[in-house]
Amino acid sequence: MVNARRFPDLPRAGKPTIGVLALQGSFPLHIASLQRCGVETRKVRKPEDLEDIHGLVIPGGESTTMENLASRCGLFDALRSAGRNGLPIFGTCAGAILLGKGTERPERLQVVDIEVRRNAYGRQVDSFNAELFLASFETPFHGVFIRAPIIEAGTENLDCEILGLHEGHPVLIRNGRILLATFHPELTDDLRIHKLFLEMCELASGKAGEEIREESGAGQTRENAF
Amino acid sequence: MNEENNIAVEGENNWEEKVGLAKMLVGGVVMDVTNAEQARIAEAAGAVAVMALERVPSDIRKDGGIARMSPVSKIQEIQECASIPVMAKSRIGHFMEAEILEALSVDFIDESEVLTPADEDAHIDKSPFKAPFVCGARNLGEALRRISEGAALIRTKGEAGTGDIIHAVRHMKLINSQIKELAGLGEWDLATCAEKLNAPRDLVKQVAKDGRLPVPNFAAGGIATPADAAMMMRLGAEAVFVGSGIFKSSPDPEKQSAVARAIVEAVTHFDNPAELVRICQNVDVAMRGEDTAEIPEEKLLQSRGW
Numbered sequence: 001m002v003n004a005r006r007f008p009d010l011p012r013a014g015k016p017t018i019g020v021l022a023l024q025g026s027f028p029l030h031i032a033s034l035q036r037c038g039v040e041t042r043k044v045r046k047p048e049d050l051e052d053i054h055g056l057v058i059p060g061g062e063s064t065t066m067e068n069l070a071s072r073c074g075l076f077d078a079l080r081s082a083g084r085n086g087l088p089i090f091g092t093c094a095g096a097i098l099l100g101k102g103t104e105r106p107e108r109l110q111v112v113d114i115e116v117r118r119n120a121y122g123r124q125v126d127s128f129n130a131e132l133f134l135a136s137f138e139t140p141f142h143g144v145f146i147r148a149p150i151i152e153a154g155t156e157n158l159d160c161e162i163l164g165l166h167e168g169h170p171v172l173i174r175n176g177r178i179l180l181a182t183f184h185p186e187l188t189d190d191l192r193i194h195k196l197f198l199e200m201c202e203l204a205s206g207k208a209g210e211e212i213r214e215e216s217g218a219g220q221t222r223e224n225a226f
Numbered sequence: 227m228n229e230e231n232n233i234a235v236e237g238e239n240n241w242e243e244k245v246g247l248a249k250m251l252v253g254g255v256v257m258d259v260t261n262a263e264q265a266r267i268a269e270a271a272g273a274v275a276v277m278a279l280e281r282v283p284s285d286i287r288k289d290g291g292i293a294r295m296s297p298v299s300k301i302q303e304i305q306e307c308a309s310i311p312v313m314a315k316s317r318i319g320h321f322m323e324a325e326i327l328e329a330l331s332v333d334f335i336d337e338s339e340v341l342t343p344a345d346e347d348a349h350i351d352k353s354p355f356k357a358p359f360v361c362g363a364r365n366l367g368e369a370l371r372r373i374s375e376g377a378a379l380i381r382t383k384g385e386a387g388t389g390d391i392i393h394a395v396r397h398m399k400l401i402n403s404q405i406k407e408l409a410g411l412g413e414w415d416l417a418t419c420a421e422k423l424n425a426p427r428d429l430v431k432q433v434a435k436d437g438r439l440p441v442p443n444f445a446a447g448g449i450a451t452p453a454d455a456a457m458m459m460r461l462g463a464e465a466v467f468v469g470s471g472i473f474k475s476s477p478d479p480e481k482q483s484a485v486a487r488a489i490v491e492a493v494t495h496f497d498n499p500a501e502l503v504r505i506c507q508n509v510d511v512a513m514r515g516e517d518t519a520e521i522p523e524e525k526l527l528q529s530r531g532w
Contacts, residue, residue, distance in 0.1 A: 023253070061254070104309065
């Protein structure tokens, strides 16, 4: 059952829309994956682009570049308050780095109390792929790790569910409404993790989207930003 | 070659990781840097990667002589201070320079026409390397030949070090129009196209089917201003390399930094001219540049490689 009143800070208007931070990185791949799941997407480049979205993806790419560009236009603070106010956010690789905590560059959003260390496996020659056994999926997920970070600490807190491990390190975790992957589901055709995130946004692909539209009785559609 | 040094293991080519890194650089700016200070300026300005060089292309052009791989100590100096990927250039065909760069854990190797070619018959066989390669291309056939050798990223072969964007524009438009021409062709026509392009048939078929190259395509060569960078993005580039355009814009590091920051922002907001006005407001310098029409044909760097 979809409850449209779950996020009081984010009034629902019109079609359910997932924002994708589109400053730099693998945002075109995330947009393609989300559209294949049947949801509307919007490129987020300014604070006002966060209005009325039902969830947000922070893609892979260079975390220092994203932090830099987001800070220049006030988007960094807006992302932090959106996350802390309960907007569901899915971060992959650089996105996971930004959502967590850490002492090295870049400055972090600290939306979750989880320490993420950048480039923790080494440089590009240490990038790798691995079949991952993830909680609730029956078959392995093909994980591509590129200059990947390692989730170092904080997973013992009560809100944190470890959904997958690789060589003893958590690689997919859910902490409240935040989903973090240290690998890149957007580089594969496998939509299971995107669908898991959409369930967290309570609009598991197109069907639930329909329910929300019916529930809010909305004829009002919102202009897509791109 | 002993076991320990045998980095280039046949068949172990990490294609997914190589193209994956290229896709993570999309929407970003790769900046040429020659020392740790410039690398810090580049990273602070929001570069997605730096290219570690001994001299920027405009100096290579001016100095003449043989241009080779950067000294190892120079690359290490830059690796030590940069947290973003560090790229470096090898000469065309110089597989030994490439193996050294890979052993240095360089994140991307540019087999580059900016350096003096080392082999007149063959580009480097890039597939066996664990490190990804970027190569320049002026047209679709050249791009597909490089991809068939294992390049994980293509860039235009604009005339490096000139600040003249005309060649990068020509290459980007040509590659994209050649890709469009393949759409809807039948098997026989594609075979003919493959012959004409001098490119492998399977790759030509794949491009016809997907409507795009199998790897990202970036712009490089002659990009000097935020407007240049935005124009290349509008023409379909997925990211931009900027060489001499930043550190030859002014001797003042503050002005260099302003140019670098503006180019980074222009690549993100390339389709929004109102934003570009704001972005360009703090930029009042640009590299002097050189009109490529005045450069004799045999002096053009882009004619190196084939």
